[in-house]
Amino acid sequence: xxxxxxxxxxxxxxxxxxxxxxxxxxxxxxxxxxxxxxxxxxxxxxxxxxxxxxxxxxxxxxxxxxxxxxxxxxxxxxxxxxxxxxxxxxxxxxxxxxxxxxxxxxxxxxxx
Amino acid sequence: xxxxxxxxxxxxxxxxxxxxxxxxxxxxxxxxxxxxxxxxxxxxxxxxxxxxxxxxxxxxxxxxxxxxxxxxxxxxxxxxxxxxxxxxxxxxxxxxxxxxxxxxxxxxxxxxxxxxxxxxxxxxxxxxxxxxxxxxxxxxxxxxxxxxxxxxxxxxxxxxxxxxxxxxxxxxxxxxxxxxxxxxxxxxxxxxxxxxxxxxxxxxxxxxxxxxxxxxxxxxxxxxxxxxxxxxxxxxxxxxxxxxxxxxxxxxxxxxxxxxxxxxxxxxxxxxxxxxxxxxxxxxxxxxxxxxxxxxxxxxxxxxxxxxxxxxxxxxxxxxxxxxxxxxxxxxxxxxxxxxxxxxxxxxxxxxxxxxxxxxxxxxxxxxxxxxxxxxxxxxxxxxxxxxxxx
Numbered sequence: 001x002x003x004x005x006x007x008x009x010x011x012x013x014x015x016x017x018x019x020x021x022x023x024x025x026x027x028x029x030x031x032x033x034x035x036x037x038x039x040x041x042x043x044x045x046x047x048x049x050x051x052x053x054x055x056x057x058x059x060x061x062x063x064x065x066x067x068x069x070x071x072x073x074x075x076x077x078x079x080x081x082x083x084x085x086x087x088x089x090x091x092x093x094x095x096x097x098x099x100x101x102x103x104x105x106x107x108x109x110x111x112x
Numbered sequence: 113x114x115x116x117x118x119x120x121x122x123x124x125x126x127x128x129x130x131x132x133x134x135x136x137x138x139x140x141x142x143x144x145x146x147x148x149x150x151x152x153x154x155x156x157x158x159x160x161x162x163x164x165x166x167x168x169x170x171x172x173x174x175x176x177x178x179x180x181x182x183x184x185x186x187x188x189x190x191x192x193x194x195x196x197x198x199x200x201x202x203x204x205x206x207x208x209x210x211x212x213x214x215x216x217x218x219x220x221x222x223x224x225x226x227x228x229x230x231x232x233x234x235x236x237x238x239x240x241x242x243x244x245x246x247x248x249x250x251x252x253x254x255x256x257x258x259x260x261x262x263x264x265x266x267x268x269x270x271x272x273x274x275x276x277x278x279x280x281x282x283x284x285x286x287x288x289x290x291x292x293x294x295x296x297x298x299x300x301x302x303x304x305x306x307x308x309x310x311x312x313x314x315x316x317x318x319x320x321x322x323x324x325x326x327x328x329x330x331x332x333x334x335x336x337x338x339x340x341x342x343x344x345x346x347x348x349x350x351x352x353x354x355x356x357x358x359x360x361x362x363x364x365x366x367x368x369x370x371x372x373x374x375x376x377x378x379x380x381x382x383x384x385x386x387x388x389x390x391x392x393x394x395x396x397x398x399x400x401x402x403x404x405x406x407x408x409x410x411x412x413x414x415x416x417x418x419x420x421x422x423x424x425x426x427x428x429x430x431x432x433x434x435x436x437x438x439x440x441x442x443x444x445x446x447x448x449x450x451x452x453x454x455x456x457x458x459x460x461x462x463x464x465x466x467x468x469x470x471x472x473x474x475x476x477x478x479x480x481x482x483x484x485x486x487x488x489x490x491x492x493x494x495x496x497x498x499x500x501x502x503x
Contacts (some may be wrong), residue, residue, distance in 0.1 A: 026454075026457070037478075039475065043318040043462065043464070044464075050476070053423075053424055053425075053473055053475075054473065055461075055473050055474075055475055056461075056463075056464075056472055056473070057461075058439075058461060058462040059460070059461040059462075059474060059475065060457075060459060060460055060461075061458075061459035061460075061474060061475075061476065061478070061479075062458065062459065062479065063475075063478055064478055065478050065480065066447075066458055066478055066479050066480070067480065067481075096320075103329040
């Protein structure tokens with residue numbers, strides 16, 4: 001997926017016009033809040049943290065507490081699960097209606 | 113173990129002393145080791161592990177030499193001896209005052225047993241005392257013995273196993289090559305290797321040098337890394353920091369996250385498969401090789417590490433040749449080990465493609481709780497790790 005990084009290498013899902021687009025599969029299946037809790041330093045670039053430590057890319061690490069990001073991700077996955085359950089129920093209902101229609105149609109033709 | 117000595121003094125033939133105060137003195141004597149300790153080092157609990165001297169030969173008074181630092185005596189007794197008398201070990205065992213010895217015996221079946229030690233000064237018996245009496249329910253016991261006076265130079269073990277025709281008794285210097293047990297709080301432990309930033313002369317004579325890698329102090333029930341420096345006659349030279357090491361120039365740092373384990377693991381469901389890494393523990397480094405093309409594998413600490421309060425993992429090493437798959441050659445933090453290298457990855461860094469040394473940091477400041485850490489390799493290539501530390 002395509003993400004966008006700012007000057008601090010923090011990840012974003014939308015570009016405000018000042019960011020750099022990066023393609024990675026690390027965030028596949030992750031919700032927006034999870035993605036935006038991470039820092040992505042591309043290969044060959046470096047980031048100097050406020051305490052002076054130098055981090056060289058490629059590095060991917062959370063800058064928000066991972067436990068907090070996991071909560072967002074679990075809620076997102078639960079929501080996705082409910083959506084799929086609802087979609088399945090609607091699909092089953094539509095299929096049942098179709099079967100009924102075909103049955104009634106066949107029955108009508110047999111009575112004729 | 114090559115020495116047990118009072119902190120701050122030279123004893124037992126060891127030619128160095130440990131300074132335990134918090135503030136480092138501006139100067140010192142050659143071979144002084146300064147350890148920035150939180151807790152006062154207790155008397156007689158300062159120990160040094162040394163791969164060369166831990167397993168020293170022991171000369172027995174009867175002229176024989178027991179190799180590998182293992183003082184042992186074994187004997188069988190006849191039915192008549194079992195009925196009427198005791199059996200002495202054939203050898204006199206050299207002992208040192210102030211040292212604890214560990215003894216153990218095993219019988220071929222459950223029998224009553226007593227074990228005694230006769231202490232000698234030269235060839236004269238100083239005293240004889242029973243150190244263990246067991247009832248009929250046991251066929252093995254162990255315990256410790258310490259020479260009762262400084263004039264005791266050797267001992268002989270005697271025992272009687274009532275009605276048993278086979279008995280093995282061994283005695284060995286306690287703590288040889290291992291942490292002391294039980295471990296008094298404040299104890300300082302030096303790990304050593306085959307190279308270091310500095311070396312010290314371990315003995316007053318013979319010029320045997322020891323390469324200290326790290327200093328640890330027992331605080332509570334944990335060994336904590338400590339800053340330590342050695343005075344080489346001119347300057348203080350640091351060889352240990354308060355960083356927690358997961359691998360340190362040949363030291364696998366088993367006390368932190370257990371040993372390093374190699375396994376086969378595909379990079380992902382899109383990868384070509386898995387093949388166990390070859391892990392070669394060499395002279396001060398650990399070479400990891402993936403021998404199969406388009407196959408993945410990992411080398412990881414086999415116990416999860418609590419990263420709470422840790423901000424950075426630092427990895428040092430070298431690539432002798434350019435990596436052919438830099439995207440998947442990575443240092444990883446996993447919340448749990450999954451089916452693939454990419455499974456449950458919370459953070460990672462890659463080592464880059466070009467050959468040469470590397471000194472890389474991984475930001476783990478937002479990770480808490482227990483995580484697995486390790487290196488992933490995909491496709492045929494070799495990566496050499498020299499140091500992994502937490503800060």
